[in-house]
Amino acid sequence: MxxxxxxxxxxxxxxxxxxxxxxxxxxxxxxxxxxxxxxxxxxxxxxxxxxxxxxxxxxxxxPITKEDFRELLKEMDFASKEDFDSLNNRLNSLEEKINKNDAE
Known part of the structure; x- marks a missing residue:
């Protein structure tokens, strides 16, 4: 990136x-x-x-600052690390639920 x-x-x-x-x-x-x-x-x-x-x-x-860069990415609608982490957590939770239901 x-x-x-x-x-x-x-x-x-x-x-x-x-x-x-x-x-x-x-x-x-x-x-x-x-x-x-x-x-x-x-x-x-x-x-x-x-x-x-x-x-x-x-x-x-x-020179562009780190904050300017973050703001630019936000305006361009890029996903942040926090967005990816949140999605990853949700995905893990859903996988656990599916695996739990399959085990029953």
Missing amino acids: LNELKNVFLAGVGSAAYTYEKAIKLVDEMVQKGKITVDEGKELSEELKRTVKTKTSDESSK
């Missing part, structure tokens, strides 16, 4: 980096084709860097 969430997180980081790289390439292509000036290209590149830096230092990119 933790591996899957780690992969999702890394995919998000990777896609953000990929998007940034594509945007920089697009700006370079526009400069080469003469659609924008070199100065405008530099300005756009700097704007992209500032935006990425702001987004990464933003409050929303703070």
Whole structure:
């Protein structure tokens, strides 16, 4: 489970980096084709860097806490260890009743 969430997180980081790289390439292509000036290209590149830096230092990119993680799993309707333990206890109780009735 933790591996899957780690992969999702890394995919998000990777896609953000990929998007940034594509945007920089697009700006370079526009400069080469003469659609924008070199100065405008530099300005756009700097704007992209500032935006990425702001987004990464933003409050929303703070490390996730254990409580945040639990809340996220709860919102996603994942079963907790307590849920599994409760179901396991109920299952054991039912098995005992069935075995007791079969023995009679």
